[in-house]
Amino acid sequence: MTLALARRSLDDTVHSPVRFCLMAALNSVDSADYQTVKEALDVSYTLLSKHVVLLEQAGYVRVRKDFVGRTPHTILALTRQGRSAFRTHLAALDEIVTGLT
Amino acid sequence: MARRPPTTDGSVGLLARADLTAQRSPRDTSTREGLLVIAVAGLVFTLLAVIFQMSRLEWGGLIGAGAALLFSALLPFVAVARRRNERAHPRGYGRRLAVAGSWAALVAGVGGFLWRSDLIEIAAPAWLTTLAALVAVVPMAGLGLSLVRASR
Numbered sequence: 001m002t003l004a005l006a007r008r009s010l011d012d013t014v015h016s017p018v019r020f021c022l023m024a025a026l027n028s029v030d031s032a033d034y035q036t037v038k039e040a041l042d043v044s045y046t047l048l049s050k051h052v053v054l055l056e057q058a059g060y061v062r063v064r065k066d067f068v069g070r071t072p073h074t075i076l077a078l079t080r081q082g083r084s085a086f087r088t089h090l091a092a093l094d095e096i097v098t099g100l101t
Numbered sequence: 102m103a104r105r106p107p108t109t110d111g112s113v114g115l116l117a118r119a120d121l122t123a124q125r126s127p128r129d130t131s132t133r134e135g136l137l138v139i140a141v142a143g144l145v146f147t148l149l150a151v152i153f154q155m156s157r158l159e160w161g162g163l164i165g166a167g168a169a170l171l172f173s174a175l176l177p178f179v180a181v182a183r184r185r186n187e188r189a190h191p192r193g194y195g196r197r198l199a200v201a202g203s204w205a206a207l208v209a210g211v212g213g214f215l216w217r218s219d220l221i222e223i224a225a226p227a228w229l230t231t232l233a234a235l236v237a238v239v240p241m242a243g244l245g246l247s248l249v250r251a252s253r
Contacts, residue, residue: 027119029127030190036129068185075187087116094114 006095013058014089018043018051023078023086026061031077052076060085126251127189135248137183138198142242144179145205146234148172153216153230191251194244201240208237 001009014023021041026032038048055061060082064075078086113121151168155161212233216225 024119028123028125028192030192030194031187032127032129032189033187036188040129066184073185073187087119090114090116090119094116 001092001095003096003100006092009088009092010096011085011089013054013060014085016051018047019055020089022048022051022055022076023060023082026076026078027083027086031064031075034072034074034076037076055082058082058085123192126191126247128251129189130191130248130251131186131188132249132252134183134186134188135245135250135252137179137186138245138248139242140179140245141176141183142238142245144172144175145209145241146238149205149209149212149234149237150231153212153225153234154227155217157225157227191247197240197244201244204240205237208233212237 014020018041022037025037025040034048038045041048052061052063056063059079062077062079064077066073066075148168151158152165155165158164212230215221215223216230
């Protein structure tokens with residue numbers, strides 16, 4: 001793969017720092033609850049929600065909401081499409097860091 | 102997309118590292134969820150062990166009905182509590198849970214056919230039916246135990 005092809009393979013939806021970290025976290029597990037992801041990424045509820053919605057709309061993340069009393073208990077997981085997009089993005093980054101060598 | 106081989110100094114690419122990382126258990130699993138999965142396995146074991154032996158027990162019908170009632174009453178609470186305590190699940194957890202549930206259902210079906218259907222005459226010593234009930238729930242209990250271990 002050439003550097004140019006790798007550059008074109010980068011996925012804008014994945015590339016934002018928060019979304020990239022979020023997808024990396026979810027790629028390492030089957031699923032995780034919202035609180036665990038929030039603490040791992042050290043971001044606010046609002047910011048995390050915003051990025052989760054974007055990834056959900058792209059079909060990369062699946063969201064399941066339960067309620068513990070009145071408190072929502074949200075479970076996040078990558079979809080098959082999300083895992084594939086993340087892998088493609090990582091492979092492109094792998095290629096890019098090799099530069100012109 | 103072609104993957105580069107590991108470099109000569111032993112380091113590997115991001116993709117390979119992500120794959121390696123995904124094989125490890127996450128730190129943020131829930132001890133309580135693991136214990137609740139083990140509790141579900143315990144409930145299923147008790148129900149199956151009693152049901153497989155029902156016909157050989159004095160008051161077997163009553164004991165079987167009591168076990169079924171207890172199981173039906175407790176399972177929803179345990180299942181809801183398990184969902185409420187969900188945290189991170191290791192890769193493949195959902196598939197393994199589905200396989201463990203299907204395995205328990207399969208053993209229950211075979212055991213029910215052998216010892217409850219009256220279609221065939223087969224000996225049902227207590228040790229054998231208890232062992233069958235145990236075999237049915239071992240994968241599920243193991244899954245719960247793996248969550249507890251990973252959380253510590």
